[in-house]
């Protein structure tokens with residue numbers, strides 16, 4: 341753990357209302373930019389008042405909650421706003437695999453928020469001095485295979501589909517990685533600006549080098565109310581409006597995709613039901629149309645039965661069948677065996693939490709791990725018994741386009 345302002349001293353936190361800050365992302369300095377933005381609203385943070393590497397293992401969420409209770413609970417808070425997301429806030433990213441290192445929680449020294457028509461600034465200690473530097477372009481970007489080449493990955497998909505047909509499991513989500521190398525260091529702010537502009541409906545995020553724009557809301561907690569947007573079942577966009585419409589209609593009618601979606605909804609329903617006094621899941625999914633793909637989507641709402649924090653709910657839900665599979669344990673074993681890569685934070689929970697346990701966490705899809713001139717990009721899809729490896733590869737390519745656009749414009 342590192343607590344920049346001293347481990348023994350409670351964090352002195354101050355939240356004050358501010359005028360409309362305009363584009364939140366424009367406030368970010370080049371170093372340690374934290375972000376969670378949708379349709380222009382959200383939070384950006386910079387500086388680090390406290391940071392911790394969460395140890396791997398089955399108890400990692402409980403450990404993180406304990407750490408947050410100590411650091412945020414002990415804070416000396418002067419909060420003139422008293423709204424979800426005011427007062428001290430931590431950003432976090434958890435690895436997909438509970439046994440992997442790399443999960444992190446960070447309490448920024450400054451967080452600028454706009455939510456529900458109000459804006460405020462939270463600072464910890466003296467407001468950190470921002471050294472503004474112009475946003476830089478990374479220049480030409482080239483791509484190389486990550487752990488598996490495209491044909492190797494197709495063979496892995498075929499093996500997984502066979503094991504599903506043989507009855508070992510019902511669904512597994514397989515992913516691959518690409519390594520992007522730029523001419524010059526990658527300025528995360530440029531990626532965030534491009535993602536937020538092109539994918540306003542998605543959650544554009546940046547936490548400790550993990551950057552992306554995910555359409556999938558794992559969980560939002562506002563008091564007792566919770567919401568989730570479950571996605572599974574995908575088709576690339578069409579070449580013209582008629583083709584686009586036909587693809588959407590085919591997706592909606594596809595037994596393979598509807599079954600894939602039902603697995604994801606069932607896993608969310610099963611984990612949320614015991615935590616909730618009421619829970620609503622739609623009978624049928626809707627189509628979510630994004631610039632690169634169309635998804636089957638279900639909006640889930642509920643009311644928590646007791647005082648579970650958003651991180652408690654994240655702990656119960658991760659990994660949903662939208663990123664793991666069904667049954668969960670078998671799917672995780674198959675992913676470890678077949679993918680041949682460390683997913684790091686990809687497909688793991690990413691988001692923020694405040695001292696009252698409110699917050700928003702997404703599933704870190706359409707994302708990349710950025711370091712210097714390099715970025716590891718990730719994309720995958722749900723594999724069923726009748727999956728066609730070439731179609732799954734095309735779907736993953738369409739999903740990679742999000743981060744390729746962020747890097748290249």
Ligand SMILES: C=C(O[C@H]1C=CC=C(C(=O)O)[C@@H]1O)C(=O)O
Pocket residue numbers: 513515556571572573574635661662663705706718719720721722723739
């Ligand atoms: C695994 C990914 O997407 C998941 C979320 C939405 C739709 C999915 C699908 O249709 O396969 C995946 O379950 C990814 O974007 O890398």
